[in-house]
Amino acid sequence: METGSGQDTEVAGDEPVWTGLPPGLLRMRRLLLVVWLGLLAVALGLLLGLLCGPVWAAFALLPLALAGWGWVVLGRNWRSWRYAERADDLLISRGVLWREETVVPYGRMQLVEVTSGPVERHFGLASVQLHTAAAATDATIPGLDPAEAERLRDRLTELGEARSAGL
Numbered sequence: 001m002e003t004g005s006g007q008d009t010e011v012a013g014d015e016p017v018w019t020g021l022p023p024g025l026l027r028m029r030r031l032l033l034v035v036w037l038g039l040l041a042v043a044l045g046l047l048l049g050l051l052c053g054p055v056w057a058a059f060a061l062l063p064l065a066l067a068g069w070g071w072v073v074l075g076r077n078w079r080s081w082r083y084a085e086r087a088d089d090l091l092i093s094r095g096v097l098w099r100e101e102t103v104v105p106y107g108r109m110q111l112v113e114v115t116s117g118p119v120e121r122h123f124g125l126a127s128v129q130l131h132t133a134a135a136a137t138d139a140t141i142p143g144l145d146p147a148e149a150e151r152l153r154d155r156l157t158e159l160g161e162a163r164s165a166g167l
Helices: 023-051 056-080 118-122 146-164
Strands: 082-085 089-094 100-105 109-115 126-132 139-144
Touching (some): 023 118, 023 139, 056 089, 126 146
Antiparallel strands (some): 089 100, 109 126, 126 139
């Protein structure tokens, strides 16, 4: 069942409880898309209009068409991201055309980081980066609320320490 807040949960027998990403990540990505492609359309329109004539300035509509397509693709991509905390591992699922599901055992985690760049901080978002011994299994959960990112970091660190203590 999906709710408007981006939270996606499924409970059926042994199925994990999935959590979707907050809508702030989608808003941030769509705003960046519109700003950059909007600026490109204006610059292209002015440049082509001045150098080649007003007919050529119509090519400035191409970045706007790309923005419309990107708007839809970003929404589908955002809906595809979800994560689930299970008893022994963390699941991260993503992808529209090619679904990818990463399983990170708590005992294999070496480092859990919370990062937030300037744009993410402006939108009140943070990412959780998981590092394991095998570089191929490093995983990221982008666009979380900072409080949720810190809670997840603390929980994963605690579970990782408890699971690795028995090795």
